[in-house]
Amino acid sequence: MQKSESLALGMRPKLSERVADQLRERIQKGDFAPGAQLPTEGVLVEQFGVSRTVIREAVSSLRVDGLVKAHQGRGVFVCEDISQQPFRLCSKDLSEKDHLVQAMELRMHMEVANAELAALRRTDANIQSMEAALQKQHAAHLAGELGQKEDFSFHLAIANATGNSYMIDFLRFLGPFIIPANAMHQMDPKELPDYQNSLRTEHLAIAEAIKAGDTEKAGAEMRNHLRRGLQVNANANDL
């Protein structure tokens, strides 16, 4: 017979999420200090006027976010390093278009930096894997495939050449968000070879600059490459 009028909350989305958000806020606001114990489930049940199920799901989500740590028999405690919250690209209050544009912009600058760093630090092995990726992509194109995977491999090879593992991780993280490949799917088949050719030209220019150790050119070519890709993608999606 649960009364639904216990809601100074308002109740559109899931209750558990609303509770979780409120708890997050209170933690980040310093309402609960790092290391401190959260109110027990029973207390929270009373404070929020919801069932234990909801409280538990809310706390559970804080747990996977790394904000709190629960100890059976003792309680739930705020983590010492609140900072370690993960980074996500899921701004709910962002249009699909803005999401894509902003994510792509983030990636672009990131990759420009990668190209510059790669030009500074590339080893012979790096150059080899870059060229191998390009060769495979070319082969894929000749075989009539899109070669998206090989494309990404090339970019990953560049990230590898930076010697910064976080750069690699971040590119892997960003990669799936921005796939100009869906533009390729919608593309007029007659235009595809042209597109793939220009892609190859751009990639080669980047690789060349990195190989030569020309940081400025490497960055510029990468910027040009991604900007054009963004353009094509934008046109294909009517953005």
Added chain:
Amino acid sequence: MQKSESLALGMRPKLSERVADQLRERIQKGDFAPGAQLPTEGVLVEQFGVSRTVIREAVSSLRVDGLVKAHQGRGVFVCEDISQQPFRLCSKDLSEKDHLVQAMELRMHMEVANAELAALRRTDANIQSMEAALQKQHAAHLAGELGQKEDFSFHLAIANATGNSYMIDFLRFLGPFIIPANAMHQMDPKELPDYQNSLRTEHLAIAEAIKAGDTEKAGAEMRNHLRRGLQVNANANDL
């Protein structure tokens, strides 16, 4: 009278986490295709031999990880872009030194991009908040404080001026990882004013370039600023 012998699982840590891990694995392995519906709670209860509570908590954790999306009345579905796993800067197989250096490098390049973008797009309001932050930092310095918070506010104001919310989020994410402030704590008190002065000079140069819309200079000044900060930090920590 729940029987504990239903465990082909093994049962050290929380059941819900073990179940969540198994589900994650099956999803990433492609056992459940993107877009496909997960088995219903009832079925999962039978498959794992645990209670609905556990299943719900496990699925809940997959939800906050962005791996699945639950629709009331329909079911739980695997997200189209499984890739949406959050980005973390966990230094598992990285020395503390490499961790700091690489994270700082990541931040540096992002902030250079921020400065350049800010110079392109800054509004009057942006400039005002930048200058306000600088003023507050100066006041803090004069009051004998370190002014780290105000320092970060200035950088955040720049990120704001990019108009890209992901840039802001990312800076917030990276911020706590790299705190040249700990260098300030270990610094000889006699050197502190000098350091703070040069800090202010650099900040002003950045702000000026952004205000003037000089993208190149803005980026260069930011790069110089952070590189010097990294240097100071490295010396203080014997890296």
Added chain:
DNA sequence: ATGTCATATGTTGTATGATGAGTTATGATA
């Protein structure tokens, strides 16, 4: 007085059944 141990109490973890709230399939009816 002190150390040891059983007990009580509090807290999170798990199980279970019932109900609310959406979604979809079914089938009756016009």
Added chain:
DNA sequence: TATCATAACTCATCATACAACATATGACAT
């Protein structure tokens, strides 16, 4: 055939009970 009420299914929430673990309490022996 089209429309619409109904049923069936699913996740969301509530409520209660018990298990597992941790800590505090107090009795008891030394």
